[in-house]
Amino acid sequence: AGMKYVMSTTRNSSDWQNTKFISTVDEIKELKNSDGPDLQVHGVANLFKIIAEDLVDELWLKTFAVTLGNGKKLFAEGTIPAAFELTEHTVTPSGVIMANYKRAGEVKTGSF
Numbered sequence: 107a108g109m110k111y112v113m114s115t116t117r118n119s120s121d122w123q124n125t126k127f128i129s130t131v132d133e134i135k136e137l138k139n140s141d142g143p144d145l146q147v148h149g150v151a152n153l154f155k156i157i158a159e160d161l162v163d164e165l166w167l168k169t170f171a172v173t174l175g176n177g178k179k180l181f182a183e184g185t186i187p188a189a190f191e192l193t194e195h196t197v198t199p200s201g202v203i204m205a206n207y208k209r210a211g212e213v214k215t216g217s218f
Contacts, residue, residue, distance in 0.1 A: 113133075170202055187212075
């Protein structure tokens with residue numbers, strides 16, 4: 107398997123093989139602009155920063171029907187308006203909704 111990149115502001119090493127830790131959006135920009143395989147970002151913690159920099163080509167969202175109280179916003183203040191088109195969706199037997207979206211240019215307002 108190829109190199110795995112982990113974004114973290116609290117760790118910079120691991121026992122995982124072929125793993126490099128990154129901590130800034132600028133490092134993600136460098137990876138996105140380089141030759142290589144697709145770059146996947148898992149989790150929510152810094153997703154809004156990546157969207158705010160217009161670095162997201164696809165969103166793969168999984169929605170679980172539970173509430174856990176206070177948490178982090180997926181799209182926090184500073185997120186740019188961006189349109190996404192649904193490309194695939196699935197609902198699991200347990201009710202998890204998996205929806206994949208592809209970047210679709212500028213936001214167009216209107217009715218649904």
